[in-house]
Amino acid sequence: MGDKKRFTSSRKLDHLHICAEQSVERGDAGFGDIRFVHNALPECDMGTIDLTTRFLNHKISSPLFISAMTGGHPGTKEVNARLARAAERFGLGMGVGSQRAALEDPSLADTFSIVRDEAPHAFLVANLGAVQLRDHGFAWVERAIEMIEADAVAIHLNFLQEAIQPEGDHNAVGCLDAIGELCREFKTPVIIKETGCGISEKVAKQCWGMGVSAIDIGGWGGTSWAAVESVRADKSRNEPDKRLKNLGEAFSEWGIPTVVSLAEVLATGGPVIASGGVRSGLDMAKGLAFGADLCGMALPLLKPAMENDEALNRTIEIIHQELTSAMFLTGSVQIADLRKARMFILGRTRQMIEKDNPARTRKYY
Ligand SMILES: Cc1cc2nc3c(=O)[nH]c(=O)nc-3n(C[C@H](O)[C@H](O)[C@H](O)COP(=O)(O)O)c2cc1C
Numbered sequence: 001m002g003d004k005k006r007f008t009s010s011r012k013l014d015h016l017h018i019c020a021e022q023s024v025e026r027g028d029a030g031f032g033d034i035r036f037v038h039n040a041l042p043e044c045d046m047g048t049i050d051l052t053t054r055f056l057n058h059k060i061s062s063p064l065f066i067s068a069m070t071g072g073h074p075g076t077k078e079v080n081a082r083l084a085r086a087a088e089r090f091g092l093g094m095g096v097g098s099q100r101a102a103l104e105d106p107s108l109a110d111t112f113s114i115v116r117d118e119a120p121h122a123f124l125v126a127n128l129g130a131v132q133l134r135d136h137g138f139a140w141v142e143r144a145i146e147m148i149e150a151d152a153v154a155i156h157l158n159f160l161q162e163a164i165q166p167e168g169d170h171n172a173v174g175c176l177d178a179i180g181e182l183c184r185e186f187k188t189p190v191i192i193k194e195t196g197c198g199i200s201e202k203v204a205k206q207c208w209g210m211g212v213s214a215i216d217i218g219g220w221g222g223t224s225w226a227a228v229e230s231v232r233a234d235k236s237r238n239e240p241d242k243r244l245k246n247l248g249e250a251f252s253e254w255g256i257p258t259v260v261s262l263a264e265v266l267a268t269g270g271p272v273i274a275s276g277g278v279r280s281g282l283d284m285a286k287g288l289a290f291g292a293d294l295c296g297m298a299l300p301l302l303k304p305a306m307e308n309d310e311a312l313n314r315t316i317e318i319i320h321q322e323l324t325s326a327m328f329l330t331g332s333v334q335i336a337d338l339r340k341a342r343m344f345i346l347g348r349t350r351q352m353i354e355k356d357n358p359a360r361t362r363k364y365y
Helices: 003-021 074-090 100-104 110-118 130-148 159-164 175-185 201-210 225-234 239-253 258-266 281-290 299-307 309-329 347-354
Strands: 034-036 053-055 058-060 064-066 093-095 124-129 152-157 190-194 214-216 272-275 294-297 343-345
Touching (some): 003 074, 003 100, 003 225, 003 299, 034 281, 074 093, 074 299, 074 309, 100 124, 100 130, 110 130, 130 152, 152 175, 159 225, 159 239, 175 190, 175 201, 201 214, 201 258, 225 239, 258 272, 258 281, 258 347, 272 281, 281 343, 294 299, 299 309, 343 347
Parallel strands (some): 064 093, 093 124, 152 190, 190 214, 214 272, 272 294
Antiparallel strands (some): 053 058
């Protein structure tokens, strides 16, 4: 294996361990600023609450989406297998981590394809960076989709991480055009996904204009890639890496909080996945009430997935119980009913949502 390939692959394992073992969450996604109006007479039976939903023409058993995390190093295969078994068991959608490592070195493909083996019926999303799309074109996207027999492909935007990584790609020119070309030429749906800094109204409009099928917010307030790269740089003995450690910490404040990004993107269209700092079934209920179609979680599922299947199944059951309780207490029998639930939007989240458009919170309460 060449140095570059080995590096891409070993970085995947570094990321998994840093995220599972160190403190890498920063900020406030904004869910704490949202309160549902309690329905003291919900007039529905909690036992009949139905979590099924549709996304990009697929029926999905729950709006919980397993966000892109891993694959690309032999040590990540079992984690992907566990996540996929949970996706199959609970009928969830799931994204795999960036498939770049396996495209550079096909011997790593099984760390991704295991996901389709374990989840033959799940809605699966392939994953590639916008820079790799621009530089390698459709051939890589095609292979990434085939590798897991994906139902959609996510093109991730991670320029904060690129700016901070010593080996990062600092040239973003041409990515938007590459996305447009992909959407025009491919019949597989294209999802644009941020990775922790959120999507603004302007970028959402550019993406819909290019023909993307869905947007995954990936907002600020959950896993911070600035923090992850800062921890990674801190482990290094090189002096330049110490500078990157400080840069990473300084930029852990950078990004659009998930709820604010959600309001901005939903003002421009949909479908939308709310992700970044979604930490419970109650956060999910708030995201869905805002208008999200699915809610993605990464870090909360990573830790149990690194333990065993039982720990992961238990975590998902608790999340579903929280979501079901929030639906019951707002009198929502179906996911669509949650969109009619009244909410108060408070504090900084409200200020940010109303900043350019004072009317934007009006429909929620
Ligand atoms: C260990 C780990 C690896 C990740 N790798 C990828 C990746 O390869 N591609 C991608 O689009 N997002 C990746 N993400 C980002 C997540 O999909 C998600 O957008 C982000 O972590 C925010 O969600 P969270 O706050 O629930 O963790 C990764 C997240 C984690 C925790």
